[in-house]
Amino acid sequence: MKNGVYSKGKSRINDILDAAHQLLIDAGYHNFSMRKVADAAGIKLGNLQYYFPSKSLLVSAMLDKTIQVYLDTFDEIRTHGSPEEQFQNLIKHVITDLTSRETTQFFPELWSLSNHEEDITVHMDQMYAKYRSILGDIIADMNPALSPKQVEKLSLFISASVEGHTVFIGHNKPWTKEVDNIVAMATQSFTWLVEHGDIPKR
Amino acid sequence: MKNGVYSKGKSRINDILDAAHQLLIDAGYHNFSMRKVADAAGIKLGNLQYYFPSKSLLVSAMLDKTIQVYLDTFDEIRTHGSPEEQFQNLIKHVITDLTSRETTQFFPELWSLSNHEEDITVHMDQMYAKYRSILGDIIADMNPALSPKQVEKLSLFISASVEGHTVFIGHNKPWTKEVDNIVAMATQSFTWLVEHGDIPKR
Amino acid sequence: MKNGVYSKGKSRINDILDAAHQLLIDAGYHNFSMRKVADAAGIKLGNLQYYFPSKSLLVSAMLDKTIQVYLDTFDEIRTHGSPEEQFQNLIKHVITDLTSRETTQFFPELWSLSNHEEDITVHMDQMYAKYRSILGDIIADMNPALSPKQVEKLSLFISASVEGHTVFIGHNKPWTKEVDNIVAMATQSFTWLVEHGDIPKR
Amino acid sequence: MKNGVYSKGKSRINDILDAAHQLLIDAGYHNFSMRKVADAAGIKLGNLQYYFPSKSLLVSAMLDKTIQVYLDTFDEIRTHGSPEEQFQNLIKHVITDLTSRETTQFFPELWSLSNHEEDITVHMDQMYAKYRSILGDIIADMNPALSPKQVEKLSLFISASVEGHTVFIGHNKPWTKEVDNIVAMATQSFTWLVEHGDIPKR
DNA sequence: AATGAATGAGCGTTCATTCAT
DNA sequence: TATGAATGAACGCTCATTCAT
Numbered sequence: 001m002k003n004g005v006y007s008k009g010k011s012r013i014n015d016i017l018d019a020a021h022q023l024l025i026d027a028g029y030h031n032f033s034m035r036k037v038a039d040a041a042g043i044k045l046g047n048l049q050y051y052f053p054s055k056s057l058l059v060s061a062m063l064d065k066t067i068q069v070y071l072d073t074f075d076e077i078r079t080h081g082s083p084e085e086q087f088q089n090l091i092k093h094v095i096t097d098l099t100s101r102e103t104t105q106f107f108p109e110l111w112s113l114s115n116h117e118e119d120i121t122v123h124m125d126q127m128y129a130k131y132r133s134i135l136g137d138i139i140a141d142m143n144p145a146l147s148p149k150q151v152e153k154l155s156l157f158i159s160a161s162v163e164g165h166t167v168f169i170g171h172n173k174p175w176t177k178e179v180d181n182i183v184a185m186a187t188q189s190f191t192w193l194v195e196h197g198d199i200p201k202r
Numbered sequence: 203m204k205n206g207v208y209s210k211g212k213s214r215i216n217d218i219l220d221a222a223h224q225l226l227i228d229a230g231y232h233n234f235s236m237r238k239v240a241d242a243a244g245i246k247l248g249n250l251q252y253y254f255p256s257k258s259l260l261v262s263a264m265l266d267k268t269i270q271v272y273l274d275t276f277d278e279i280r281t282h283g284s285p286e287e288q289f290q291n292l293i294k295h296v297i298t299d300l301t302s303r304e305t306t307q308f309f310p311e312l313w314s315l316s317n318h319e320e321d322i323t324v325h326m327d328q329m330y331a332k333y334r335s336i337l338g339d340i341i342a343d344m345n346p347a348l349s350p351k352q353v354e355k356l357s358l359f360i361s362a363s364v365e366g367h368t369v370f371i372g373h374n375k376p377w378t379k380e381v382d383n384i385v386a387m388a389t390q391s392f393t394w395l396v397e398h399g400d401i402p403k404r
Numbered sequence: 405m406k407n408g409v410y411s412k413g414k415s416r417i418n419d420i421l422d423a424a425h426q427l428l429i430d431a432g433y434h435n436f437s438m439r440k441v442a443d444a445a446g447i448k449l450g451n452l453q454y455y456f457p458s459k460s461l462l463v464s465a466m467l468d469k470t471i472q473v474y475l476d477t478f479d480e481i482r483t484h485g486s487p488e489e490q491f492q493n494l495i496k497h498v499i500t501d502l503t504s505r506e507t508t509q510f511f512p513e514l515w516s517l518s519n520h521e522e523d524i525t526v527h528m529d530q531m532y533a534k535y536r537s538i539l540g541d542i543i544a545d546m547n548p549a550l551s552p553k554q555v556e557k558l559s560l561f562i563s564a565s566v567e568g569h570t571v572f573i574g575h576n577k578p579w580t581k582e583v584d585n586i587v588a589m590a591t592q593s594f595t596w597l598v599e600h601g602d603i604p605k606r
Numbered sequence: 607m608k609n610g611v612y613s614k615g616k617s618r619i620n621d622i623l624d625a626a627h628q629l630l631i632d633a634g635y636h637n638f639s640m641r642k643v644a645d646a647a648g649i650k651l652g653n654l655q656y657y658f659p660s661k662s663l664l665v666s667a668m669l670d671k672t673i674q675v676y677l678d679t680f681d682e683i684r685t686h687g688s689p690e691e692q693f694q695n696l697i698k699h700v701i702t703d704l705t706s707r708e709t710t711q712f713f714p715e716l717w718s719l720s721n722h723e724e725d726i727t728v729h730m731d732q733m734y735a736k737y738r739s740i741l742g743d744i745i746a747d748m749n750p751a752l753s754p755k756q757v758e759k760l761s762l763f764i765s766a767s768v769e770g771h772t773v774f775i776g777h778n779k780p781w782t783k784e785v786d787n788i789v790a791m792a793t794q795s796f797t798w799l800v801e802h803g804d805i806p807k808r
Numbered sequence: 809a810a811t812g813a814a815t816g817a818g819c820g821t822t823c824a825t826t827c828a829t
Numbered sequence: 830t831a832t833g834a835a836t837g838a839a840c841g842c843t844c845a846t847t848c849a850t
Contacts, residue, residue: 047813108313112313181402247824438820520636568770569767640845815847817844819843822839
């Protein structure tokens, strides 16, 4: 796999990764082919394979880049407001983002892929671990009485629950207009759980 | 597509649908082909195409059958115990089922497919509508003060939240051992939300 | 791999194997492709792969068929004349055959291939074992005083020596016109070795 | 093709030719590519093509170099011992060398290639002509009564016979352990042929 | 002297589909 | 009902070669 030492190569790699990302979203992994990526990027198949000698290298690089965007926004959230506000902002942000066309299409592909391709699972797990880690920090701030184990469990439960809405209130899904109501219910029930719930200890 | 009026044809169709279901689970849709289904069903490709002239017809029929199995179990839940018990049983049942290999593999495929294939969306939506309908009946029994709209919103929020755990505590997933804790937290927070939450009215 | 149950399929398989054999001889293995075989057989690539799902299956089947032709002629030799005459006939036959275009081109491909493809080695070894077995029977008849071990060594030495001439007196090779002289020298020296040589015992 | 007038270029060319030689032996000609040679030589494809603008130029140069190594050793043999000893040494040397991995792999590739590529035939024929020339000198010394024509025929017969053993007693071949016995039988029968055989005169 | 970038052809293979038997 | 036969398109990938840097 090429680094893209010249500026020409560097921008090519970017073009390719963008085209690949878009194709995955538009057509799904079962319609994702090297030829179609090359076409979308406006280059010849041979040239695509010059930069990414195998399909799995391309997919890996594309996921890396895509996932990084999600990770970057998480860090942002922690910089403003009280723990409760951070908590609400995070939930609101994730649920809102989930209604964007990109996210709605991207994550189900990721979940499906991770069931059948080992190294994609790794990428996905890393992302969610980071997500839970930040969510855990906020939760610990909200309720200092919780043990690390309990924080971990809460992070898992809350983050997983939120992800589930992708398929229902995502872009072009039947319940898109309920986003605000979902945010309201999520905020309430998860805040209550963090502050007054009886969280398993082990 | 043949109806299978003779008994041999009927059992053939069943064999085919079972093989197709299993293949989807084992290999994912992007490895799902007519040839492999024929092999798995122990018949020749030509014969498979006699029963299902096109791939999409086969996929539709397979989803119909698979989804029906899930629907059948929902009805069961309503027959025993108080509303609160039914609620807890439903949550427990769905979360537990979600850790079976079949469910863990099947649903992400369904979600991904529904993003790119129109008629699969229809099947999926029907199933979830039925699921929410039953869940709504239980919720209405639990808190008669809720309006139909509020019940609908709660059903959506709770069912969607539960689905999200597939990718995290499903079969062979990193958090499988947390199932019981997830059930505990889900039961608590969602029961609280139904009974004491401030549910949006419109 | 198909059996060719209908006569249509049977003759197709024959056409394919003939085309493959001819292509190997004409172009060598490094120019031997499924597409070229299909073209030579007058069918489409997809149809060729229907009969031979993989290249290695095709190559195996082709070698089987080709080698069988050589084996069949060996058996013939044993049916006429005294042991000495059989011996001379075998040597003369093999050396003469070796100047045919087919044999001249075919065997070097086989030798090269057997250095790099495991299962081709198996085919080749079987053929030569049969060849040596028949040659050994003749040698044992010529000189009953030889032990089985000695017969084995003589068969190996003589058969291997004869094969070596392929590259020098074969079709279109620089020394083709020396065939008769080579036969004369081979017959003499190998007959002497069998009858008066001091053959290693172990 | 560059001459390599500077010392760096010369060693580069040598490195390339060595890598190419090794690759041919390891993988066979049908797995021999410019990319793999470049990799093996530790340079980039573009640089390899600077030195050898086409694949056939590289192959030619590699064969030239490899063959020269074989030629050099032949000259050595003539410097020690009586004609009979020289004869025995040459046979022993060639048969023994033939069991080295390099020779076992290299020659069948050469024979196969020479059937399909004109200019490779030229290289090969030159080498064998030199081989026969030296062998002929020894034979003439052993039996001065032989005419030049007879010497030529004997050289051809003996050298070709010896080559044939490559495929049977070569490296990793089924009869490797018989080398000494083969040497013994070859020495006997060919010495007898030279000294007492009835060699064709034309 | 060396690497980067790009192309076009060809490879073995899988596939959905059609049609004859 | 069931299998056999055939097609054409697409796939991931390797390759020799050309040209710019």
